[in-house]
Amino acid sequence: MAQVLDAGDDLRQVIGEGARLPAARDREVEGLSEEDLLRLYRDLILLRTFDERSVVYHRQGRIGTYAIFWNHEAMQAGSAFALQRSDWIFPSYRESAIGLLRGMPASTVLSWWRGHPAGWWNPADYNVASICVPIATHVPHAAGLAWGKRLRGENSCAIVYFGDGATSEGSFHEGANFAAVMRAPLILFCNNNHWAISTPLEAQTKAESLAAKAAGYGMPGVRVDGTDVLAVYEATREAVERARAGDGPTFIEAVSYRTAPHATADDPTAYIDMERVEEERKRECVGRYEAYLQRLGVLTDEHVQQVRAEAVDLMREGIAAAEAEPPADPALLFDNTFVDPPASFERDLDELRRILG
Numbered sequence: 543m544a545q546v547l548d549a550g551d552d553l554r555q556v557i558g559e560g561a562r563l564p565a566a567r568d569r570e571v572e573g574l575s576e577e578d579l580l581r582l583y584r585d586l587i588l589l590r591t592f593d594e595r596s597v598v599y600h601r602q603g604r605i606g607t608y609a610i611f612w613n614h615e616a617m618q619a620g621s622a623f624a625l626q627r628s629d630w631i632f633p634s635y636r637e638s639a640i641g642l643l644r645g646m647p648a649s650t651v652l653s654w655w656r657g658h659p660a661g662w663w664n665p666a667d668y669n670v671a672s673i674c675v676p677i678a679t680h681v682p683h684a685a686g687l688a689w690g691k692r693l694r695g696e697n698s699c700a701i702v703y704f705g706d707g708a709t710s711e712g713s714f715h716e717g718a719n720f721a722a723v724m725r726a727p728l729i730l731f732c733n734n735n736h737w738a739i740s741t742p743l744e745a746q747t748k749a750e751s752l753a754a755k756a757a758g759y760g761m762p763g764v765r766v767d768g769t770d771v772l773a774v775y776e777a778t779r780e781a782v783e784r785a786r787a788g789d790g791p792t793f794i795e796a797v798s799y800r801t802a803p804h805a806t807a808d809d810p811t812a813y814i815d816m817e818r819v820e821e822e823r824k825r826e827c828v829g830r831y832e833a834y835l836q837r838l839g840v841l842t843d844e845h846v847q848q849v850r851a852e853a854v855d856l857m858r859e860g861i862a863a864a865e866a867e868p869p870a871d872p873a874l875l876f877d878n879t880f881v882d883p884p885a886s887f888e889r890d891l892d893e894l895r896r897i898l899g
């Protein structure tokens with residue numbers, strides 16, 4: 543079984559748990575009201591519910607292959623909470639549902655996973671770029687957009703999400719270097735879940751940490767507990783402040799451990815240490831935050847039930863709306879591919895129409 547690097551002790555935390563930061567030593571994040579804390583809770587539940595329902599929809603054959611983000615919700619909700627609506631989000635497939643936090647309908651994201659054009663949105667409607675499946679190719683896009691914001695004198699920034707594996711890609715290097723040199727207002731948010739499908743972190747890099755790579759680009763690198771939504775929020779808020787002040791990009795390494803298969807087509811029992819997975823699941827991010835809010839006395843059982851019920855309703859409506867979409871025109875597969883399409887396209891399209899009936 544592959545050995546995985548230990549998460550280390552230098553992780554920023556706010557929510558107490560275990561030996562590192564006992565619950566009795568919970569911190570509070572300055573400037574967050576009770577209402578903010580509960581909004582953040584709602585965001586987490588929205589994402590958790592989307593993820594759990596999507597796995598069910600996949601098993602029922604109602605959506606296609608799906609990249610599970612169970613236990614990644616704190617990284618996504620916490621960081622997005624530090625942004626303004628005018629700031630841009632560049633998601634990878636792991637953050638497919640992050641648009642929900644900007645008011646995107648669940649049906650849009652579900653349609654994306656159904657491979658239906660109703661899943662394409664205009665990025666400018668939400669300031670959320672399209673979901674990037676090629677690893678790290680969106681890092682230069684985000685760097686370019688952020689630089690553009692600076693050139694125009696706008697005070698907004700961009701955040702780009704990618705995984706530990708992405709830090710080995712040329713596009714990551716190009717985007718990070720460009721952003722630093724141009725002092726682009728960019729947050730490079732690395733979800734270090736210790737695995738790139740079946741490749742463990744120790745086979746990915748010899749660097750002491752992923753955040754250490756930031757020094758090579760001349761930008762700060764921060765390590766944060768990725769299952770602590772408040773620590774993620776706090777670290778991202780600081781990075782956003784730097785970006786807005788004209789101090790350029792920040793690299794955030796949010797450390798967690800992948801507790802679900804890479805995607806619905808993956809069987810991690812072939813390569814992962816399932817005992818470690820079980821251990822990690824005990825400190826998963828939603829339960830951790832719930833326990834924190836209960837210790838603070840701001841979360842009631844009724845509120846939990848209400849927020850969860852609302853999220854389930856939203857998903858039910860979302861899948862119904864996605865399934866009510868008329869079938870896509872197969873010609874879309876061929877449109878906009880060539881200026882002068884090869885002759886075979888017409889035959890291929892005819893055949894496709896025949897198969898689809």
Ligand SMILES: Cc1ncc(C[n+]2csc(CCOP(=O)(O)OP(=O)(O)O)c2C)c(N)n1
Pocket residue numbers: 636675676677704705706707708709733735737738739804
């Ligand atoms: C350019 C490119 N190469 C290979 C792949 C195949 N691939 C899909 S997911 C993945 C692993 C990515 O791992 P990581 O960056 O850690 O992100 P995670 O899935 O863990 O969030 C790979 C290699 C791809 N999508 N794009």
Ligand SMILES: [Mg+2]
Pocket residue numbers: 705706707733734735736737738739
């Ligand atoms: Mg990974």
